Every structure is written in structure tokens, then in C-alpha cells.
Amino acid sequence: MLKGKTALVTGSTSGIGLGIALSLARQGASIVLNGFGDTEGPKAQVDALGVKVGYHGADMSKPEEIAEMMAYAASEFGGVDVLVNNAGIQHVANVEDFPVDKWDAIIAINLSSAFHTTRLAIPHMRVKNWGRVINIASAHGLVASAQKSAYVAAKHGIVGFTKAIALETATTGITVNAICPGRVLTPLVQKQIDANAARDGIALDAAKRELLAEKQPSLQFVTPEQLGELAVFLSSPAAENVRGAAWNMDGGWVAQ
Ligand code: NAD
Numbered sequence: 001m002l003k004g005k006t007a008l009v010t011g012s013t014s015g016i017g018l019g020i021a022l023s024l025a026r027q028g029a030s031i032v033l034n035g036f037g038d039t040e041g042p043k044a045q046v047d048a049l050g051v052k053v054g055y056h057g058a059d060m061s062k063p064e065e066i067a068e069m070m071a072y073a074a075s076e077f078g079g080v081d082v083l084v085n086n087a088g089i090q091h092v093a094n095v096e097d098f099p100v101d102k103w104d105a106i107i108a109i110n111l112s113s114a115f116h117t118t119r120l121a122i123p124h125m126r127v128k129n130w131g132r133v134i135n136i137a138s139a140h141g142l143v144a145s146a147q148k149s150a151y152v153a154a155k156h157g158i159v160g161f162t163k164a165i166a167l168e169t170a171t172t173g174i175t176v177n178a179i180c181p182g183r184v185l186t187p188l189v190q191k192q193i194d195a196n197a198a199r200d201g202i203a204l205d206a207a208k209r210e211l212l213a214e215k216q217p218s219l220q221f222v223t224p225e226q227l228g229e230l231a232v233f234l235s236s237p238a239a240e241n242v243r244g245a246a247w248n249m250d251g252g253w254v255a256q
Contacts, residue, residue: 016186027235031051084136085117085133111161166243186224
């Protein structure tokens with residue numbers, strides 16, 4: 001379905017981003033990966049699916065590096081057709097204790113980076129009159145939790161950003177939507193499980209169960225593969241009139 005298209009997924013060396021990149025690759029899209037840590041493993045996984053794969057290590061907190069990544073995608077892949085804004089970080093603290101540098105980093109990486117990639121991707125999509133922008137928000141884009149002020153602000157922000165750009169492109173072949181995952185067992189969530197287990201003096205399995213029971217009625221983690229298939233649907237012709245949605249896949253979290 002996506003043969004001849006290029007998908008760029010930010011923060012795709014791990015977790016949800018890698019799951020989405022693999023799902024889009026299975027549909028034939030060429031893939032531009034981004035993110036930190038091991039890059040060879042993720043590249044090999046995409047390569048094994050028989051599509052063209054590239055990588056750019058831009059730091060999503062740095063607008064000039066984001067511009068370099070978009071220029072790389074234009075020169076090596078002819079531009080970005082499916083843009084998945086996924087890179088994100090978390091920090092947990094009461095607002096009076098929240099480190100200022102963590103606030104700035106979360107807003108830059110989880111919110112402002114999507115502005116920079118999108119503003120640079122849309123001109124190419126307008127020329128082709130086809131494009132998909134998929135912003136990975138969170139259940140925290142729709143409801144809040146204590147101790148997550150920066151994350152909740154950034155995720156509510158990206159849901160609003162999604163709606164605004166969906167309206168700007170509403171009469172074109174470009175659609176802009178957000179996906180709002182509940183808890184997914186990735187390194188980002190594993191860190192919270194480790195911290196809770198240490199804080200409460202309980203085993204990791206018990207901390208995992210507690211984390212799910214607190215918010216997610218299904219008592220199951222959402223998986224990167226399930227989120228990848230939702231991104232495939234949003235990229236499909238059937239989703240042409242899904243515009244400005246904030247689509248939760250959260251085991252019932254925000255239904256409560
Ligand atoms: P993860 O930690 O597994 O992956 C994050 C990815 O972002 C990695 O590839 C990392 O290298 C990259 N990254 C981090 N900082 C970066 C930077 N400055 N520049 C470029 N890349 C950077 O996390 P994840 O759980 O897969 O989260 C992915 C997205 O999904 C995030 O936006 C997160 O907020 C969102 N999300 C996660 C969950 C969950 O339960 N895991 C739930 C809802 C939403």
C-alpha cells in the first residue's frame with residue numbers, strides 16, 4: 001500500500017517508533033529512522049523487510065538538526081510522505097520540584113520538534129497533494145496525571161497542534177492525526193516501573209501490575225505492533241476523512 005512513499009519516524013530506534021517504522025515498512029514504504037542508542041539493529045530489522053532504509057541522528061531538541069534531517073530525507077529519499085512525530089521523553093516530579101531544564105527538554109522534544117518537522121514536510125506534501133502526519137500523543141494528551149506537568153502540557157499541546165494543521169490542510173490530500181496510546185511496555189515505561197519498585201520496595205512484576213491497575217482497565221499493555229497497525233490504517237485510503245482526530249488506543253484508560 002505504501003510502495004513509492006517515504007516514511008520518516010522520529011525516535012524510531014526503540015519502542016513505539018520502531019514498531020511503527022516496521023509496520024510502515026511491511027506496507028512497502030522506504031523508511032528514515034531517527035533516534036539515539038543502537039542504530040544498526042533497527043536498521044537491519046527494516047532492511048530485512050526489503051525496503052530502502054536510512055538514518056539521521058538529529059537531536060529533536062535542536063531545530064537546526066531537525067532541518068538537517070529533513071534536508072537529508074529530501075536529498076536521499078525525495079521528501080517525506082508519511083511523517084510520524086514520535087520522539088519523546090518523560091520526567092516525573094511535583095511542579096515545585098520540576099527541574100527547569102527537564103521542562104524545557106520535554107516541551108522541545110515532545111512538542112516543538114513536531115512543529116519543526118511538520119513545517120518542513122508540508123510543502124513537499126502539498127506539491128504531491130498527498131501526505132500523512134501522525135503525531136504520537138498519549139492518553140496524557142486527553143487527561144492528566146499528577147507529577148507529569150511538562151509531559152501532560154506537551155501532549156495536550158500536540159493534540160491541539162494536530163487539530164490546527166488538520167484544518168489548514170482539510171481540502172487537500174494531506175491528513176493530520178494524533179494517536180493517544182495508553183501504557184506500552186517500552187524503555188520509557190520500564191524506567192517508571194523500576195523507580196516505583198524501588199520506591200515501594202516491591203518486585204518488578206508487582207510494580208508492573210500496579211502501574212496497569214492504576215490507569216488501564218484492560219490490565220494489558222498496548223503493543224508497538226498494535227500502534228503500528230493503527231498508523232498503517234491512518235496512512236490508508238480508507239482514512240482519507242479521518243482528520244484532526246486524537247485516536248486513543250489505551251485499554252480503556254480515557255473511557256473512565
Ligand atoms: P522509548 O524511550 O522506547 O523511545 C523513545 C525514542 O525517542 C528512542 O528512539 C529515543 O532514542 C528517541 N529520542 C529520545 N530523545 C530524543 C531526542 N532528543 N532526539 C531524537 N530522538 C530522541 O519511548 P516510547 O515509549 O517508545 O515512546 C515513544 C513516544 O510514545 C513518546 O512520544 C511517548 O511520549 C509516547 N507514548 C509512550 C507511551 C508508553 O507507555 N510507552 C504511552 C503514550 C505515549
